[in-house]
Amino acid sequence: MSKSKNATLNFFSGRKLIIGVPYVWFILLAAIPLLIVLKISLSTMEMASVSNMIDWSNGWPKVTLNFESYQFILKDALYIKTYLSSIKYALITTVICLAIGYPFAYFMARAPKHIQPTLLMLIMLPFWTSFLLRIYAWKTLLVNNGIINNALISLGVISEPIQMMNTPFSLVIGMVYSYLPFMILPLYANLSKLDIRYLEAAADLGTSPLKTFWLITVPLSKAGIIAGSMLVFIPAIGEYVIPELLGGPNTLMIGRVLWDEFFSNNDWPMASAVAVVMILLILVPMAVLNKYQSDQASGKAGA
Amino acid sequence: MSQGVNKYFGRAWMGAVYAFLYLPIVTLVIFSFNDSRLVTVWSHASFRWYHALVKDADLIAAVWLSLKIAFLSALMSVFFGTFVAFALNRYKRFAGRTLLSSMANMPLVMPEVIVGLALLLMLVSVQHWLGFPQRGLFTILLGHALLGTAYAAVVVTSRLKEMDMRLDEAAMDLGSKPWQVFTLVTFPLLVPALVSAFLLTFTLSFDDVVLSAFLSGPGYNTMPMVIFSRARLGLNPTINAVATVTIVVVTIAVIASSFYTSHVERKRKRETALAYSDANK
Amino acid sequence: MATAPKAPTGNEAAEKEVLLRVEGVTKIYDGTVKAVDDVSLTVTKGEIFGLLGGSGCGKSTLLRMLAGFEAPTKGKIYLAGQDITNLPAYQRPINMMFQSYALFPHLSVWENIAFGLKRDDMPKEQITERVEKMLGLVQLSKFAQRKPHQLSGGQQQRVALARSLAKRPQLLLLDEPLGALDKKLRETTQLELVNIIEQVGVTCVLVTHDQEEAMTMASRIAVMSEGYFLQVGEPDTVYEMPNSRKVADFIGNVNMFEGVIEEDEPDHVTVRCAECVHYVGHGISGHSGMQVGVALRPEKVMLSKDKPKGEYNWTEGEVTEIVYFGAHTTYHLKLASGMTLKAQEINNTRDLSCGLTWGDKAYAHWNNEAMVVLTQ
Numbered sequence: 001m002s003k004s005k006n007a008t009l010n011f012f013s014g015r016k017l018i019i020g021v022p023y024v025w026f027i028l029l030a031a032i033p034l035l036i037v038l039k040i041s042l043s044t045m046e047m048a049s050v051s052n053m054i055d056w057s058n059g060w061p062k063v064t065l066n067f068e069s070y071q072f073i074l075k076d077a078l079y080i081k082t083y084l085s086s087i088k089y090a091l092i093t094t095v096i097c098l099a100i101g102y103p104f105a106y107f108m109a110r111a112p113k114h115i116q117p118t119l120l121m122l123i124m125l126p127f128w129t130s131f132l133l134r135i136y137a138w139k140t141l142l143v144n145n146g147i148i149n150n151a152l153i154s155l156g157v158i159s160e161p162i163q164m165m166n167t168p169f170s171l172v173i174g175m176v177y178s179y180l181p182f183m184i185l186p187l188y189a190n191l192s193k194l195d196i197r198y199l200e201a202a203a204d205l206g207t208s209p210l211k212t213f214w215l216i217t218v219p220l221s222k223a224g225i226i227a228g229s230m231l232v233f234i235p236a237i238g239e240y241v242i243p244e245l246l247g248g249p250n251t252l253m254i255g256r257v258l259w260d261e262f263f264s265n266n267d268w269p270m271a272s273a274v275a276v277v278m279i280l281l282i283l284v285p286m287a288v289l290n291k292y293q294s295d296q297a298s299g300k301a302g303a
Numbered sequence: 304m305s306q307g308v309n310k311y312f313g314r315a316w317m318g319a320v321y322a323f324l325y326l327p328i329v330t331l332v333i334f335s336f337n338d339s340r341l342v343t344v345w346s347h348a349s350f351r352w353y354h355a356l357v358k359d360a361d362l363i364a365a366v367w368l369s370l371k372i373a374f375l376s377a378l379m380s381v382f383f384g385t386f387v388a389f390a391l392n393r394y395k396r397f398a399g400r401t402l403l404s405s406m407a408n409m410p411l412v413m414p415e416v417i418v419g420l421a422l423l424l425m426l427v428s429v430q431h432w433l434g435f436p437q438r439g440l441f442t443i444l445l446g447h448a449l450l451g452t453a454y455a456a457v458v459v460t461s462r463l464k465e466m467d468m469r470l471d472e473a474a475m476d477l478g479s480k481p482w483q484v485f486t487l488v489t490f491p492l493l494v495p496a497l498v499s500a501f502l503l504t505f506t507l508s509f510d511d512v513v514l515s516a517f518l519s520g521p522g523y524n525t526m527p528m529v530i531f532s533r534a535r536l537g538l539n540p541t542i543n544a545v546a547t548v549t550i551v552v553v554t555i556a557v558i559a560s561s562f563y564t565s566h567v568e569r570k571r572k573r574e575t576a577l578a579y580s581d582a583n584k
Numbered sequence: 585m586a587t588a589p590k591a592p593t594g595n596e597a598a599e600k601e602v603l604l605r606v607e608g609v610t611k612i613y614d615g616t617v618k619a620v621d622d623v624s625l626t627v628t629k630g631e632i633f634g635l636l637g638g639s640g641c642g643k644s645t646l647l648r649m650l651a652g653f654e655a656p657t658k659g660k661i662y663l664a665g666q667d668i669t670n671l672p673a674y675q676r677p678i679n680m681m682f683q684s685y686a687l688f689p690h691l692s693v694w695e696n697i698a699f700g701l702k703r704d705d706m707p708k709e710q711i712t713e714r715v716e717k718m719l720g721l722v723q724l725s726k727f728a729q730r731k732p733h734q735l736s737g738g739q740q741q742r743v744a745l746a747r748s749l750a751k752r753p754q755l756l757l758l759d760e761p762l763g764a765l766d767k768k769l770r771e772t773t774q775l776e777l778v779n780i781i782e783q784v785g786v787t788c789v790l791v792t793h794d795q796e797e798a799m800t801m802a803s804r805i806a807v808m809s810e811g812y813f814l815q816v817g818e819p820d821t822v823y824e825m826p827n828s829r830k831v832a833d834f835i836g837n838v839n840m841f842e843g844v845i846e847e848d849e850p851d852h853v854t855v856r857c858a859e860c861v862h863y864v865g866h867g868i869s870g871h872s873g874m875q876v877g878v879a880l881r882p883e884k885v886m887l888s889k890d891k892p893k894g895e896y897n898w899t900e901g902e903v904t905e906i907v908y909f910g911a912h913t914t915y916h917l918k919l920a921s922g923m924t925l926k927a928q929e930i931n932n933t934r935d936l937s938c939g940l941t942w943g944d945k946a947y948a949h950w951n952n953e954a955m956v957v958l959t960q
Contacts, residue, residue, distance in 0.1 A: 140343050469684055475652070
């Protein structure tokens with residue numbers, strides 16, 4: 001009877017294997033670790049090992065949940081400020097990436113077909129070269145005796161170096177610089193598939209190019225906008241390297257807090273709690289991204 | 304008329320963005336040939352820092368380690384990524400499909416500090432329990448492989464989606480058992496995507512800072528880790544030198560592969576067109 | 585001829601050797617969607633059997649079950665007496681020519697054709713011999729080393745055919761064989777295809793939505809709708825003697841009259857309709873007073889400007905539409921009852937043969953044997 005349950009005869013008799021292997025892989029490396037993070041966030045540094053949380057001494061499992069770390073987060077205004085600040089910078093980065101990236105993707109999609117691959121390659125090339133090195137390069141550019149300041153001084157435009165480094169400005173430039181390809185690619189993928197006949201139909205019906213853009217092109221590229229925005233916003237919240245190298249003490253980013261709790265304070269429960277709260281914050285955007293990805297997969301037009 | 308304005312505006316915008324993207328890269332390269340110890344103040348051109356690079360044992364060892372890890376991690380990523388791609392694309396329905404799909408998506412968007420922390424805590428627990436693994440190459444490898452699997456899955460999935468299912472059926476119809484269908488038809492057609500995924504995950508691993516920092520042990524410093532710690536302290540011209548080497552290698556590779564792909568495309572288009580004109584004679 | 589409703593099967597040809605027998609096959613998806621509903625048929629050796637139906641009628645699902653890509657929810661399939669219902673596709677001596685050809689893009693023409701032979705562990709010299717024979721059969725010997733993308737559509741189809749015949753299957757399945765071709769190519773390919781099939785002598789089941797394709801290529805057809813067979817028979821039988829309004833309407837064009845049987849005699853029947861009185865020149869199993877439909881094909885209707893004699897088999901109306909097809913013309917005649925009668929005239933002279941134009945009053949008449957009385 002099981003054969004009749006199958007909609008198709010098995011193409012791969014190794015169905016169990018094909019599903020099982022990645023499943024186990026991810027359970028071990030993705031699911032379990034996250035659960036452990038949760039667990040450790042609910043303990044103190046002394047009891048930070050898996051077996052210590054459940055006390056079997058009375059023959060009855062007694063689970064000790066220690067909310068110390070979470071209380072600390074909620075009480076200390078600095079944590080809350082940092083979370084908000086991270087969201088703020090992530091938001092700013094996303095908006096700027098969108099503002100720069102959308103027109104770029106648009107023009108790229110409208111460029112003659114034979115140069116599009118080259119244009120794409122030129123966008124991807126920086127992506128393939130080390131991200132770390134390029135952030136370092138911005139350091140050399142923005143520092144007080146850095147390339148930009150030196151150039152401006154020698155040109156006589158300014159007499160004193162402008163403080164560009166270790167400011168929100170340098171942080172945002174670094175973020176936008178790194179995340180721009182992640183915004184451009186989904187947008188380009190979406191816009192290049194846009195059927196030009198929709199635009200022709202709009203023109204035929206008397207719509208001006210500008211109106212066509214806002215009424216037709218933008219709504220139809222919604223999926224690309226959402227995908228690109230989420231691919232920037234979500235990881236940007238927890239970004240560590242860029243704030244560390246370019247941000248300085250005035251830019252509060254939660255990624256650095258997590259790192260410092262772990263490496264400098266050696267406070268694993270604290271780091272875990274910070275992580276858990278971060279995950280809660282990004283659950284909603286992640287769900288949005290998932291939904292739009294599956295909408296695209298099921299082929300909803302203009303979804 | 305507005306088309307013309309559009310065109311020039313478009314070109315200007317794209318040009319500006321490209322300039323923005325390439326400015327840091329170009330300055331990195333130029334100032335790697337700067338003789339001065341002050342990275343940003345030009346004195347005169349020399350290969351001084353390249354000589355220093357060759358003698359920099361720590362950095363060279365780190366590069367070597369990174370290459371090893373990147374290679375192994377790419378292999379593992381492609382391996383597991385292909386499994387994921389098949390599981391999610393060839394079977395429409397199975398228990399826990401959404402869970403697998405979310406787990407496979409997670410490394411793509413989750414901030415790396417969280418992934419690094421989580422993996423490390425797990426590995427420490429395992430270490431308490433089983434006595435191994437010690438933090439070092441293997442643990443870094445696991446982290447990179449996890450990240451890589453997610454990316455490889457995306458690349459292979461997009462190729463799988465394009466592939467005609469009918470080819471599998473035709474092969475079966477002609478007598479191929481399921482595993483033969485894979486080796487004779489699916490795999491050969493998948494190879495470009497596998498190569499693509501390999502290169503992508505290689506780069507991701509080679510370049511990774513955060514996961515490596517969390518997961519490595521004493522004596523195991525990857526190149527990004529070394530560069531990162533030096534960069535935190537200040538500007539260092541050796542970094543410019545190693546950066547330039549990386550950039551040159553990558554640029555040659557990307558341009559070469561780009562030419563190769565477009566050459567193959569053009570050849571194919573020519574052959575197809577020829578076939579049609581032949582038939583219509 | 586009106587008969588009592590009975591699920592049609594293809595089981596008529598019992599004397600010739602039966603190759604394929606399908607018994608009560610049903611396919612249900614997701615517990616609710618019935619793609620194939622209790623279908624039975626037999627195909628004799630050497631036949632070309634056509635499954636004709638619109639999209640969603642279940643013909644492709646049935647074909648896929650024959651090929652082995654889907655398993656029936658209920659029922660059995662027998663090939664040369666052997667139960668193959670649950671046999672996987674790669675073990676069946678059945679081969680399929682796919683609608684999209686499904687040629688392996690990374691293999692040459694030669695290797696595509698040899699593919700199935702290699703799976704059987706055939707010795708190398710035999711493979712070479714067979715492949716060259718196949719290439720000769722479809723006249724592609726010069727193209728053996730080319731890859732599929734280097735071939736035109738028609739050439740690709742021939743490779744697909746050669747590949748599906750290479751293993752000398754007991755049964756060949758054709759999935760919309762002419763679907764991808766343009767009209768001109770279709771006509772020549774149709775004949776070529778049938779010639780090759782008959783030359784090789786293989787039994788075929790062909791699936792199509794194109795009536796012309798089914799009627800010209802198949803020796804017997806089954807009209808399929810919503811998962812079950814409406815009628816099975818030889819093409820001319822199904823065309824000229826449809827068993828229901830549905831079949832009459834599905835194949836070709838038809839004028840459907842509704843009426844009541846007045847006279848019911850062994851050798852003739854008259855049916856009174858709003859538009860006319862039909863005199864049908866043969867007896868039917870029905871009775872006086874029964875509600876029936878009368879199907880009349882447009883090509884059987886003749887038009888004239890003069891009123892015909894007699895009281896049966898004619899009617900009058902106004903020409904509302906003239907549709908010119910080149911070889912023939914279809915006239916639409918609006919009758920007093922509101923029904924539009926279609927009449928098709930062959931343009932056998934080079935001007936409009938009946939001299940009728942829009943708005944003209946005209947008479948349509950037909951003979952005793954031109955119609956079919958339907959009860960379903």
